[in-house]
Amino acid sequence: MPLDELSAGIDEAEDVSRRCARVERAAAEGRAGELYALALTLRTGSSRQRDAVLLRILQALALTPGAAHAAHAVRLAATEEDEARVRLAAALLASAQPLEHLLPLFDGYDQAPELFACLTHELVLRHPDLGQEGAVRRVAAHLADGNHPLAVLPLTLLDFEDGLDLPSYGLRGTSYAIPFGPGERPGALRRPGHRVPAVELLAPGLLTAAVENWAQDSNGRIEARAFRLAVPAELDAALLDGLGLACLAGEGELAVRAATPSEVMTVLFAAAATGSAYGSGRGGAYGRLLAWQSMTALAGGSRIEDAADRTWALFSASTAWFHQVAWDLGVAALDPGRLVLHVLAATDTD
Template identity: 40%
Template sequence: MDHRIEKTVEKLPKAKNVNAVWAELDRRMADGDVSFLGDLGVELLRRSVPGSARVWQYESVLDRAIRLLALAPGGSGVEQLLRLVAGEDRSARKRARYVASLIASAQDADALRPLFRGARSGAGASNELRACTVHELVVRGIGLTDLPEALNWASGPGIGRHPLAWLPLRRSEPESGADLPSYSVQGSTSSLPFGPINEVVRPLPLRSGQFAALASEAADLSSVPAAVANWADESNGRIEARAFDLEHPLDEPDIPQALLGLGLDCLAGHSRRTDFSVARSAAGAAWSVLFAAASSGGAYNHGLYGAYGRLAAWRSLGGLAGAGVDTTASEVEERAATCGWYRFGAATPWYHNVAWDIGLATLDQERTRVTVLAATDTD
């Protein structure tokens, strides 16, 4: 270990800022000294073991090193990056999700090939980094034919019982509108396809009517909140997921009034004239909203990134469409296509009306069950 690295890391906890260390990393990367970044990152990880005190300076410098290595032109930093995401413990798996999103956004097939080198344990990348990279590529619409090593691993026994194995190895039509982040060494940007009520366009007219409905005892709602669970677990979010069985089939013009009559917490205190709106949507548009919520996160977290964000979006889509938890991805897509999809917004006390507001509703093929997912978060 370079003694200069040890001295640099020892001084970090007392530093008021890390600008000088960032500049050193930038310079080393520009000079092609990727091993310095790898060594420094390994030392930072060694001192940031679970149970140790959180040191923001360590986290900031490690993130800079990871971004420089992951986004380096031509994949020159990938080999060193693998040292920083080795292991299968919780922190390593979380870091692998982040790194997969970075490298999938910036590197070509040749640069990613080292991840899938060798089949034995310890060769190439961890299974978590491999699986996440595969599905980060898929959700970006990047075919795996140029990276046969990844395709062979993901379609063979290598992926095993990994949670992401449920996902298809192709991007489906509903996923074509996925909003994906743009990364740089300085940070990232992404668009959010949800927000306050005034972003709901072409609303359905609100007309009067009475509709008999009971909370559904048969509906399985366990997967409905999957895409927004991170808002509640890691930020300030709240979620409402409910399903109702109707006495008679519901026609589309009656959807707005029916939603108001279901006793939803998210719509309590609405004013019919000014602060409630419902618009027709589609399964693909709903998937995009769910994917953004899952992958980008809420007000105070970074979300699940692309691979697990993709999985969570499909789980929520399947739950809203009434698909069982054991349903395949293709079956979820087919089931979703038979439903009526709607987006709603409301300026009620339940919603924060800042930037992270979601209202989705489905009407099943028989038009006798309404399933709702509402979520909101604030900074």
């Protein structure tokens, strides 16, 4: 049955689930070109129903392995005006399509520069040796020449990016690990009125980069602070509890544990890439960039490599500030001299 019949009466349809199921079957049958043509037909109008079927076409093309499917998904995403959908297309393609189907398409970089910028760094996350490919290196050079934001990211992963949890995509939804949240707390002893001698510093602007989407897309709140301590200190519950942090105000248990740079990067990447209660995040490519920005700021705002020299901690609390649903995050970093501390806390709820 011709797929173009799916556009008939679509704007008045109460439910498009059957149309979406037809799209999925067509993708499985190898009818990539017909699906692309249907997408162009649907774009001649505007409605919630059309948009839902268009999204399913993009998903079905990107997630069904095959050279034709990958090529038509790229063609469709290349003319997409929604930046979030472009990022999604790149993530889907990188997760499902073999490299031999994707790399030849990189010659079309000029027709879809943002798509290939995202696709390049989505692929870097999944293929550690990708940076050796000439097609990818050429795109990276274009990004550098154009001062693209993603150009600062290398085509290899740093040592402490070895544990990043990448989403698993499917036509029935997305699954991913959430490395933050209220968790189990041992109930650390707190001292009401305890204050640590310190001078508050101006927190780097990019400190909040990884979690800004929690506030922009959902109900999140964020606290980002920086302090210079009067005397060297250990990064523990007593230190954090004595700085007057808003997120720790009032009653509630506080749990602090030492963390590695790898653990911190995993948390920041998940916060940026996969999002919050009502937000879907910024995807893998920009998620990595935003995690880098927050981690660099936490490490003093100079170089991402300085993260290796810092003392790191992850913390959570049952205070009124944290929603204690699923999206609770607390990160602290102490400089090698044990005098300068940066803190990032975020929480969100549905």
